[in-house]
Amino acid sequence: MEGHIIDTNRNNFFMLYADCIPVKGYTRTMICDTANGELFFVDNTYYDLILELRELTIGEVAAMLGEDDLPEFATFLEQMTAGDLGTFVEDPGLFPPIAEEWDSPFRITDAIIDIRDKQHDYNGLFDQLNALLCPYVQIRSYAEQSPEALNAILSAYDKLSEFRHIEIVLKYPEDFDENGYRNILSDYRMVSLTFYASKNDREIAHHRMSFIKQTFSSCEQCGIINKKSMSLPGLSSFMEHKNHNSCLNRKISIDESGRIKNCPSMKKDYGDADNVPLAEVLKDRAFTGLWDIRKDQIKVCKDCEFRYICSDCRAYVEDPSDIYSKPLKCSYDPYTGQWEETMHEHQKAIL
Amino acid sequence: MSIKLQKFEIEKKKLESLPLFYNYILYNDFPEADAGVEECVSFNEKLNCYQDHTPPEKIISKFIDFSKD
Ligand code: SF4
Ligand code: SF4
Numbered sequence: 001m002e003g004h005i006i007d008t009n010r011n012n013f014f015m016l017y018a019d020c021i022p023v024k025g026y027t028r029t030m031i032c033d034t035a036n037g038e039l040f041f042v043d044n045t046y047y048d049l050i051l052e053l054r055e056l057t058i059g060e061v062a063a064m065l066g067e068d069d070l071p072e073f074a075t076f077l078e079q080m081t082a083g084d085l086g087t088f089v090e091d092p093g094l095f096p097p098i099a100e101e102w103d104s105p106f107r108i109t110d111a112i113i114d115i116r117d118k119q120h121d122y123n124g125l126f127d128q129l130n131a132l133l134c135p136y137v138q139i140r141s142y143a144e145q146s147p148e149a150l151n152a153i154l155s156a157y158d159k160l161s162e163f164r165h166i167e168i169v170l171k172y173p174e175d176f177d178e179n180g181y182r183n184i185l186s187d188y189r190m191v192s193l194t195f196y197a198s199k200n201d202r203e204i205a206h207h208r209m210s211f212i213k214q215t216f217s218s219c220e221q222c223g224i225i226n227k228k229s230m231s232l233p234g235l236s237s238f239m240e241h242k243n244h245n246s247c248l249n250r251k252i253s254i255d256e257s258g259r260i261k262n263c264p265s266m267k268k269d270y271g272d273a274d275n276v277p278l279a280e281v282l283k284d285r286a287f288t289g290l291w292d293i294r295k296d297q298i299k300v301c302k303d304c305e306f307r308y309i310c311s312d313c314r315a316y317v318e319d320p321s322d323i324y325s326k327p328l329k330c331s332y333d334p335y336t337g338q339w340e341e342t343m344h345e346h347q348k349a350i351l
Numbered sequence: 352m353s354i355k356l357q358k359f360e361i362e363k364k365k366l367e368s369l370p371l372f373y374n375y376i377l378y379n380d381f382p383e384a385d386a387g388v389e390e391c392v393s394f395n396e397k398l399n400c401y402q403d404h405t406p407p408e409k410i411i412s413k414f415i416d417f418s419k420d
Contacts, residue, residue: 039364043357052354069356076359083363110411130397138411161393165406189391190404196415214416222414229413237408246409263412311410 005077006070009088010059014077016086018098019235022050025305027337031085032309034235040083041305046076054092102239107282108134109250114219114264116142116256121274125254126157128278134252135164140264142217142256144173147180154188166191172198172211182206219255219264223313225330227339230309238308242294246311249291252278262290265315290314293323300326304334 016022019034029047031040052061058077065073080086089095111129113120129137139153150168154160166188172195181193185208198211233241240249253261259269260281270281281287293314295307299322304310312327319325331340391404 041362041364043360045354045356046359048354049356064353065356069354072356072359076356079359079361083361110407110409112412133398135402136407136411140412140414161404162395162397164402165404167406167411189393192406212415216414219414222412224413224416226416229410229416231408231410233408240409247413251411311413313413 005074005081006058006062009077010062011057012088012090013057013092014053014080014086015089015092015095016050016080017084018095020085021238021308022047023305023308025307025337026303026334028305030305032232032238033085034233034238036084037232037234039232039309040085042076049073049076058088098235100239100242102236102243104240104250106133106135106250108132108252108278110134110136110138111251112253112264113137113139114142114254114256115139115145118256118258120254120258122153122156125273125278126160126163129252130157130159130162132252132278132282137163137166139166139168139170140216140219141168141170144171146173147177147184150181150184151187154184154191160188161190163190167194168192169194169196169216171196171216178204181209185209220316222263222265223316223327223329225310225313225327225332227332229311230306231311232309241311242296242308245291245293245314246295248293248312248314251291252281262287263315290323298324298326300334304332306332306334 016031017033017035021032021034023030023032024044024047027044028041029044031042033040049061052064056064062070062073081088108129111134113125126137145153145168150170154166160166168191170193176195185191185193185206192208193210195209195211196213197215198213204211240246244250248262251263253263253266254273255261255264255269258273260271260273260276260278261269268286270276270284270287295301295304295310295312298307298312299318301307301310301312310330313329314323314327316328317323317325318328332338333340392401393404394400395402
Protein backbone atom coordinates (compact mmCIF):
# COMPACT_ATOMS: atom_id res chain seq x y z
CA MET A 1 0.00 0.00 0.00
CA GLU A 2 2.78 2.34 0.94
CA GLY A 3 4.32 2.10 -2.52
CA HIS A 4 1.08 3.16 -4.16
CA ILE A 5 1.99 6.84 -4.43
CA ILE A 6 5.31 5.82 -5.99
CA ASP A 7 3.73 3.44 -8.50
CA THR A 8 1.06 5.84 -9.68
CA ASN A 9 3.57 8.64 -10.16
CA ARG A 10 6.48 6.59 -11.47
CA ASN A 11 6.85 8.73 -14.62
CA ASN A 12 6.12 12.04 -12.94
CA PHE A 13 8.33 14.48 -11.13
CA PHE A 14 7.65 15.77 -7.63
CA MET A 15 8.21 19.47 -7.18
CA LEU A 16 8.05 21.65 -4.15
CA TYR A 17 6.04 24.75 -4.95
CA ALA A 18 8.38 27.55 -5.92
CA ASP A 19 7.47 29.59 -2.83
CA CYS A 20 8.16 26.67 -0.47
CA ILE A 21 11.88 27.01 -0.09
CA PRO A 22 14.12 24.40 1.56
CA VAL A 23 17.02 25.77 3.62
CA LYS A 24 19.65 23.26 4.70
CA GLY A 25 21.18 23.74 8.12
CA TYR A 26 23.81 21.74 9.99
CA THR A 27 21.35 19.53 11.85
CA ARG A 28 18.16 19.71 9.80
CA THR A 29 16.43 21.32 6.87
CA MET A 30 13.72 23.89 7.18
CA ILE A 31 11.14 24.20 4.44
CA CYS A 32 9.81 27.71 4.54
CA ASP A 33 6.31 28.03 3.12
CA THR A 34 6.41 31.74 2.41
CA ALA A 35 2.84 31.83 1.11
CA ASN A 36 1.16 30.29 4.14
CA GLY A 37 3.58 31.43 6.83
CA GLU A 38 4.51 27.93 7.94
CA LEU A 39 7.79 26.21 8.67
CA PHE A 40 8.49 22.51 8.30
CA PHE A 41 11.57 20.76 9.65
CA VAL A 42 12.90 17.56 8.10
CA ASP A 43 16.10 15.55 8.23
CA ASN A 44 18.87 16.75 5.91
CA THR A 45 18.73 13.56 3.84
CA TYR A 46 15.40 14.87 2.53
CA TYR A 47 17.09 18.05 1.33
CA ASP A 48 19.30 15.90 -0.87
CA LEU A 49 16.22 13.99 -1.95
CA ILE A 50 14.43 17.23 -2.89
CA LEU A 51 17.39 18.20 -5.08
CA GLU A 52 17.36 14.81 -6.82
CA LEU A 53 13.62 15.08 -7.37
CA ARG A 54 14.15 18.21 -9.44
CA GLU A 55 16.11 16.20 -12.00
CA LEU A 56 14.74 12.66 -11.83
CA THR A 57 11.32 11.06 -12.07
CA ILE A 58 9.76 9.36 -9.06
CA GLY A 59 10.57 6.00 -10.65
CA GLU A 60 14.21 6.94 -11.20
CA VAL A 61 14.59 8.16 -7.64
CA ALA A 62 12.87 5.02 -6.29
CA ALA A 63 15.33 2.89 -8.28
CA MET A 64 18.20 4.84 -6.79
CA LEU A 65 17.04 4.29 -3.21
CA GLY A 66 17.50 1.08 -1.27
CA GLU A 67 14.47 -1.23 -0.82
CA ASP A 68 14.19 -0.35 2.85
CA ASP A 69 14.04 3.39 2.05
CA LEU A 70 10.96 3.13 -0.16
CA PRO A 71 8.43 3.31 2.71
CA GLU A 72 10.12 6.53 3.92
CA PHE A 73 10.11 7.89 0.38
CA ALA A 74 6.39 7.15 0.09
CA THR A 75 5.69 8.80 3.44
CA PHE A 76 7.68 11.82 2.36
CA LEU A 77 5.66 12.19 -0.84
CA GLU A 78 2.36 11.69 0.99
CA GLN A 79 3.16 14.24 3.67
CA MET A 80 4.53 16.81 1.28
CA THR A 81 1.40 16.68 -0.85
CA ALA A 82 -0.89 16.53 2.21
CA GLY A 83 0.89 19.58 3.64
CA ASP A 84 0.38 21.39 0.33
CA LEU A 85 4.08 21.90 -0.09
CA GLY A 86 4.40 20.43 -3.54
CA THR A 87 2.80 18.42 -6.29
CA PHE A 88 3.45 15.90 -9.06
CA VAL A 89 4.11 17.26 -12.52
CA GLU A 90 4.87 15.73 -15.89
CA ASP A 91 7.28 18.41 -17.07
CA PRO A 92 9.26 20.27 -14.40
CA GLY A 93 10.59 22.59 -17.10
CA LEU A 94 7.21 24.31 -17.07
CA PHE A 95 7.73 25.30 -13.41
CA PRO A 96 10.92 27.33 -13.22
CA PRO A 97 12.16 28.41 -9.80
CA ILE A 98 11.42 31.91 -8.57
CA ALA A 99 14.26 34.32 -9.24
CA GLU A 100 16.19 34.82 -6.02
CA GLU A 101 16.32 38.55 -6.31
CA TRP A 102 15.22 41.49 -4.25
CA ASP A 103 14.87 45.15 -5.02
CA SER A 104 12.81 48.04 -3.80
CA PRO A 105 11.88 51.39 -5.30
CA PHE A 106 12.62 52.97 -1.90
CA ARG A 107 16.17 54.17 -1.39
CA ILE A 108 15.65 53.74 2.33
CA THR A 109 13.10 51.26 3.64
CA ASP A 110 13.31 51.98 7.35
CA ALA A 111 14.81 54.50 9.70
CA ILE A 112 15.45 54.63 13.42
CA ILE A 113 15.52 57.94 15.27
CA ASP A 114 16.65 57.70 18.90
CA ILE A 115 15.78 60.47 21.31
CA ARG A 116 16.68 61.26 24.88
CA ASP A 117 17.47 64.88 25.80
CA LYS A 118 18.60 66.42 22.54
CA GLN A 119 15.91 67.77 20.24
CA HIS A 120 16.57 66.81 16.62
CA ASP A 121 15.54 68.89 13.63
CA TYR A 122 12.45 66.75 13.05
CA ASN A 123 11.18 68.73 10.09
CA GLY A 124 14.54 68.32 8.35
CA LEU A 125 14.81 64.61 9.15
CA PHE A 126 11.27 63.72 8.11
CA ASP A 127 11.63 65.75 4.94
CA GLN A 128 14.88 64.02 3.97
CA LEU A 129 13.51 60.57 4.79
CA ASN A 130 10.41 61.27 2.75
CA ALA A 131 12.55 62.41 -0.17
CA LEU A 132 14.34 59.04 0.06
CA LEU A 133 10.85 57.43 -0.11
CA CYS A 134 11.36 55.83 3.29
CA PRO A 135 8.02 54.23 4.27
CA TYR A 136 8.76 53.19 7.87
CA VAL A 137 10.19 55.15 10.78
CA GLN A 138 10.75 53.98 14.32
CA ILE A 139 11.28 56.60 16.99
CA ARG A 140 12.75 55.19 20.21
CA SER A 141 12.61 57.49 23.17
CA TYR A 142 14.62 56.74 26.30
CA ALA A 143 12.63 59.30 28.20
CA GLU A 144 8.99 60.06 28.81
CA GLN A 145 7.27 62.05 26.09
CA SER A 146 4.08 63.85 26.97
CA PRO A 147 1.36 64.12 24.32
CA GLU A 148 2.41 67.77 23.89
CA ALA A 149 6.03 66.75 23.33
CA LEU A 150 4.96 64.13 20.79
CA ASN A 151 2.77 66.65 19.04
CA ALA A 152 5.72 69.04 18.80
CA ILE A 153 7.75 66.31 17.07
CA LEU A 154 5.01 65.14 14.73
CA SER A 155 3.57 68.53 13.82
CA ALA A 156 7.01 69.68 12.70
CA TYR A 157 6.38 68.11 9.30
CA ASP A 158 3.22 68.65 7.32
CA LYS A 159 3.56 65.64 4.99
CA LEU A 160 3.72 63.02 7.69
CA SER A 161 0.89 61.03 6.09
CA GLU A 162 3.26 60.15 3.25
CA PHE A 163 4.94 57.70 5.65
CA ARG A 164 3.28 54.33 5.86
CA HIS A 165 3.95 53.83 9.53
CA ILE A 166 5.70 55.58 12.37
CA GLU A 167 6.19 53.51 15.49
CA ILE A 168 7.02 55.49 18.61
CA VAL A 169 8.48 53.46 21.45
CA LEU A 170 8.41 55.55 24.62
CA LYS A 171 8.61 55.32 28.36
CA TYR A 172 5.36 54.93 30.22
CA PRO A 173 4.93 58.24 32.05
CA GLU A 174 4.11 58.50 35.74
CA ASP A 175 1.08 60.65 34.94
CA PHE A 176 -0.31 58.77 31.97
CA ASP A 177 -2.60 61.09 30.03
CA GLU A 178 -4.78 58.63 28.16
CA ASN A 179 -6.86 61.21 26.34
CA GLY A 180 -3.79 63.13 25.28
CA TYR A 181 -2.25 60.03 23.68
CA ARG A 182 -5.57 59.09 22.10
CA ASN A 183 -5.66 62.51 20.50
CA ILE A 184 -2.20 61.94 19.07
CA LEU A 185 -3.41 58.70 17.50
CA SER A 186 -6.49 60.35 16.03
CA ASP A 187 -4.48 63.25 14.64
CA TYR A 188 -1.71 61.06 13.21
CA ARG A 189 -3.18 57.99 11.56
CA MET A 190 0.20 56.58 10.63
CA VAL A 191 1.44 56.54 14.24
CA SER A 192 1.41 53.72 16.78
CA LEU A 193 2.59 54.04 20.37
CA THR A 194 4.38 51.33 22.34
CA PHE A 195 4.85 52.18 26.00
CA TYR A 196 7.55 50.30 27.88
CA ALA A 197 8.06 50.05 31.63
CA SER A 198 4.30 50.10 31.82
CA LYS A 199 2.74 50.07 35.28
CA ASN A 200 -0.77 50.79 34.26
CA ASP A 201 -3.49 48.40 35.38
CA ARG A 202 -6.40 50.13 33.71
CA GLU A 203 -7.88 48.82 30.52
CA ILE A 204 -7.18 50.82 27.45
CA ALA A 205 -8.57 49.71 24.15
CA HIS A 206 -6.85 51.17 21.17
CA HIS A 207 -5.44 49.09 18.39
CA ARG A 208 -2.45 51.38 17.92
CA MET A 209 -1.45 51.62 21.57
CA SER A 210 0.43 48.80 23.26
CA PHE A 211 2.11 48.34 26.61
CA ILE A 212 4.99 46.21 27.71
CA LYS A 213 6.59 45.69 31.10
CA GLN A 214 10.15 45.51 29.87
CA THR A 215 12.29 48.55 30.55
CA PHE A 216 14.69 50.16 28.11
CA SER A 217 17.39 52.61 28.90
CA SER A 218 19.61 52.69 25.82
CA CYS A 219 20.15 51.35 22.33
CA GLU A 220 22.45 48.69 23.85
CA GLN A 221 19.38 46.62 24.54
CA CYS A 222 18.79 46.06 20.83
CA GLY A 223 19.87 42.97 18.92
CA ILE A 224 18.00 40.22 20.77
CA ILE A 225 17.52 37.11 18.67
CA ASN A 226 15.56 34.23 20.10
CA LYS A 227 12.84 31.81 19.10
CA LYS A 228 10.12 34.32 19.75
CA SER A 229 11.76 37.14 17.89
CA MET A 230 11.72 35.22 14.61
CA SER A 231 9.19 36.43 12.13
CA LEU A 232 8.20 34.59 9.04
CA PRO A 233 8.51 36.95 6.13
CA GLY A 234 6.63 36.72 2.89
CA LEU A 235 8.49 35.87 -0.27
CA SER A 236 9.81 39.38 -0.87
CA SER A 237 11.25 39.71 2.62
CA PHE A 238 12.65 36.18 2.41
CA MET A 239 14.57 37.22 -0.72
CA GLU A 240 15.74 40.41 0.97
CA HIS A 241 16.99 38.36 3.94
CA LYS A 242 18.77 36.00 1.58
CA ASN A 243 20.45 38.61 -0.61
CA HIS A 244 21.17 41.39 1.85
CA ASN A 245 21.72 42.11 5.49
CA SER A 246 18.36 41.49 7.01
CA CYS A 247 18.63 44.22 9.64
CA LEU A 248 20.72 46.94 8.04
CA ASN A 249 19.73 46.77 4.38
CA ARG A 250 18.35 50.17 3.28
CA LYS A 251 18.28 51.33 6.90
CA ILE A 252 19.52 54.69 8.18
CA SER A 253 19.53 55.89 11.75
CA ILE A 254 20.04 58.94 13.89
CA ASP A 255 21.37 58.20 17.34
CA GLU A 256 20.33 60.08 20.45
CA SER A 257 23.07 62.67 19.98
CA GLY A 258 22.14 63.34 16.37
CA ARG A 259 24.86 61.31 14.65
CA ILE A 260 24.02 59.49 11.43
CA LYS A 261 24.68 55.74 11.61
CA ASN A 262 23.63 52.45 10.07
CA CYS A 263 21.92 51.79 13.37
CA PRO A 264 22.20 53.70 16.63
CA SER A 265 24.24 50.91 18.22
CA MET A 266 27.02 51.00 15.63
CA LYS A 267 30.24 52.69 16.67
CA LYS A 268 30.99 54.36 13.36
CA ASP A 269 29.08 57.51 12.55
CA TYR A 270 28.82 59.50 9.33
CA GLY A 271 28.49 63.00 10.72
CA ASP A 272 25.95 65.13 12.43
CA ALA A 273 22.47 65.07 10.96
CA ASP A 274 22.26 68.83 11.45
CA ASN A 275 25.10 69.32 8.97
CA VAL A 276 25.32 66.27 6.72
CA PRO A 277 22.47 65.42 4.33
CA LEU A 278 21.29 61.82 4.65
CA ALA A 279 21.47 61.42 0.86
CA GLU A 280 25.22 62.21 1.01
CA VAL A 281 25.81 59.41 3.48
CA LEU A 282 24.15 56.97 1.09
CA LYS A 283 26.93 57.67 -1.42
CA ASP A 284 29.50 56.31 1.03
CA ARG A 285 30.38 52.69 0.23
CA ALA A 286 31.41 52.12 3.83
CA PHE A 287 27.84 52.91 4.85
CA THR A 288 26.02 50.89 2.19
CA GLY A 289 28.57 48.05 2.24
CA LEU A 290 27.01 46.72 5.45
CA TRP A 291 23.69 46.36 3.63
CA ASP A 292 25.16 43.44 1.70
CA ILE A 293 26.54 41.28 4.49
CA ARG A 294 24.52 38.15 3.89
CA LYS A 295 23.81 35.38 6.35
CA ASP A 296 25.67 32.96 4.08
CA GLN A 297 28.84 34.94 4.86
CA ILE A 298 28.41 35.03 8.63
CA LYS A 299 30.18 32.49 10.81
CA VAL A 300 27.83 29.96 12.41
CA CYS A 301 24.77 31.59 10.79
CA LYS A 302 25.82 30.17 7.44
CA ASP A 303 25.11 26.72 8.89
CA CYS A 304 21.78 27.70 10.42
CA GLU A 305 18.46 26.69 8.90
CA PHE A 306 16.87 29.92 10.14
CA ARG A 307 19.32 32.10 8.25
CA TYR A 308 16.89 33.48 5.67
CA ILE A 309 14.18 34.36 8.15
CA CYS A 310 16.40 35.58 10.98
CA SER A 311 16.80 39.33 11.03
CA ASP A 312 20.47 39.39 12.16
CA CYS A 313 22.37 41.98 14.16
CA ARG A 314 25.68 43.52 13.07
CA ALA A 315 26.13 45.87 16.00
CA TYR A 316 26.55 43.22 18.71
CA VAL A 317 28.61 40.33 17.43
CA GLU A 318 30.55 37.61 19.22
CA ASP A 319 33.88 38.90 17.98
CA PRO A 320 33.78 42.71 17.67
CA SER A 321 36.92 42.63 15.53
CA ASP A 322 35.16 40.44 12.96
CA ILE A 323 32.10 41.94 11.28
CA TYR A 324 31.31 38.44 9.95
CA SER A 325 30.89 36.86 13.38
CA LYS A 326 27.64 35.55 14.84
CA PRO A 327 25.20 37.92 16.56
CA LEU A 328 26.15 38.09 20.22
CA LYS A 329 22.62 37.98 21.54
CA CYS A 330 21.41 35.01 19.49
CA SER A 331 20.34 32.09 21.66
CA TYR A 332 20.35 29.41 18.95
CA ASP A 333 23.05 26.84 18.31
CA PRO A 334 22.62 25.46 14.79
CA TYR A 335 25.14 22.70 15.54
CA THR A 336 22.88 21.18 18.19
CA GLY A 337 19.56 22.54 16.94
CA GLN A 338 18.81 23.88 20.43
CA TRP A 339 17.59 27.25 21.63
CA GLU A 340 19.07 28.31 24.93
CA GLU A 341 16.45 29.46 27.37
CA THR A 342 18.87 31.58 29.33
CA MET A 343 21.54 33.84 28.00
CA HIS A 344 25.21 33.31 28.56
CA GLU A 345 26.89 35.64 30.99
CA HIS A 346 28.71 37.47 28.21
CA GLN A 347 25.40 38.04 26.48
CA LYS A 348 23.71 39.30 29.64
CA ALA A 349 26.60 41.58 30.39
CA ILE A 350 25.70 44.04 27.71
CA LEU A 351 21.94 43.98 28.12
CA MET B 352 24.43 9.77 -6.26
CA SER B 353 22.99 7.59 -3.54
CA ILE B 354 20.98 8.75 -0.59
CA LYS B 355 20.31 6.81 2.58
CA LEU B 356 17.11 8.26 3.96
CA GLN B 357 16.56 8.73 7.66
CA LYS B 358 13.19 7.86 9.11
CA PHE B 359 10.80 10.47 7.79
CA GLU B 360 9.55 12.83 10.45
CA ILE B 361 8.23 16.26 9.84
CA GLU B 362 7.71 18.96 12.40
CA LYS B 363 5.42 21.81 11.54
CA LYS B 364 5.60 25.24 13.14
CA LYS B 365 3.45 28.18 12.48
CA LEU B 366 5.18 31.34 13.47
CA GLU B 367 2.80 33.67 15.13
CA SER B 368 3.01 37.30 14.39
CA LEU B 369 0.88 38.32 17.30
CA PRO B 370 0.28 41.92 18.10
CA LEU B 371 2.38 43.24 20.90
CA PHE B 372 -0.48 43.06 23.36
CA TYR B 373 -0.16 39.29 23.40
CA ASN B 374 3.42 39.34 24.46
CA TYR B 375 3.70 39.95 28.17
CA ILE B 376 1.29 42.72 27.95
CA LEU B 377 -0.36 44.06 31.03
CA TYR B 378 -3.81 44.53 29.70
CA ASN B 379 -5.47 45.36 26.43
CA ASP B 380 -7.74 42.67 25.20
CA PHE B 381 -7.54 42.61 21.45
CA PRO B 382 -10.14 45.30 21.10
CA GLU B 383 -12.54 46.07 18.36
CA ALA B 384 -10.78 48.62 16.25
CA ASP B 385 -12.14 51.87 17.52
CA ALA B 386 -11.32 53.49 14.26
CA GLY B 387 -12.57 52.20 10.93
CA VAL B 388 -10.24 50.78 8.34
CA GLU B 389 -10.53 53.93 6.24
CA GLU B 390 -9.03 55.86 9.06
CA CYS B 391 -5.71 54.15 8.40
CA VAL B 392 -5.64 54.66 4.65
CA SER B 393 -4.59 57.85 2.96
CA PHE B 394 -3.73 59.06 -0.50
CA ASN B 395 -0.04 59.56 -1.09
CA GLU B 396 0.30 62.26 -3.70
CA LYS B 397 3.96 61.65 -4.32
CA LEU B 398 3.46 57.96 -5.07
CA ASN B 399 0.05 58.68 -6.60
CA CYS B 400 -1.66 55.84 -4.76
CA TYR B 401 -3.58 55.03 -1.64
CA GLN B 402 -1.53 53.52 1.13
CA ASP B 403 -2.41 51.60 4.26
CA HIS B 404 -0.79 52.85 7.41
CA THR B 405 0.33 49.43 8.56
CA PRO B 406 3.54 48.37 10.34
CA PRO B 407 6.35 46.86 8.29
CA GLU B 408 6.75 43.15 7.78
CA LYS B 409 10.42 43.49 8.60
CA ILE B 410 11.43 44.04 12.21
CA ILE B 411 13.13 47.44 12.39
CA SER B 412 14.93 46.89 15.68
CA LYS B 413 15.03 44.06 18.15
CA PHE B 414 14.99 45.41 21.61
CA ILE B 415 11.81 43.84 22.86
CA ASP B 416 12.65 40.46 24.33
CA PHE B 417 9.57 38.46 23.47
CA SER B 418 10.74 35.50 25.49
CA LYS B 419 10.23 37.29 28.80
CA ASP B 420 6.96 37.00 30.65
S1 SF4 C 1 22.10 45.90 13.90
FE1 SF4 C 1 21.54 45.04 15.90
S2 SF4 C 1 21.52 46.77 17.31
FE2 SF4 C 1 21.39 47.59 15.21
S3 SF4 C 1 19.20 47.79 14.79
FE3 SF4 C 1 19.85 45.81 14.01
S4 SF4 C 1 19.40 44.40 15.70
FE4 SF4 C 1 19.42 46.47 16.58
S1 SF4 D 1 22.63 31.29 14.38
FE1 SF4 D 1 22.49 33.16 13.13
S2 SF4 D 1 20.90 32.74 11.60
FE2 SF4 D 1 20.67 31.24 13.25
S3 SF4 D 1 19.15 32.11 14.62
FE3 SF4 D 1 21.20 32.74 15.39
S4 SF4 D 1 21.62 34.71 14.45
FE4 SF4 D 1 19.91 33.79 13.34
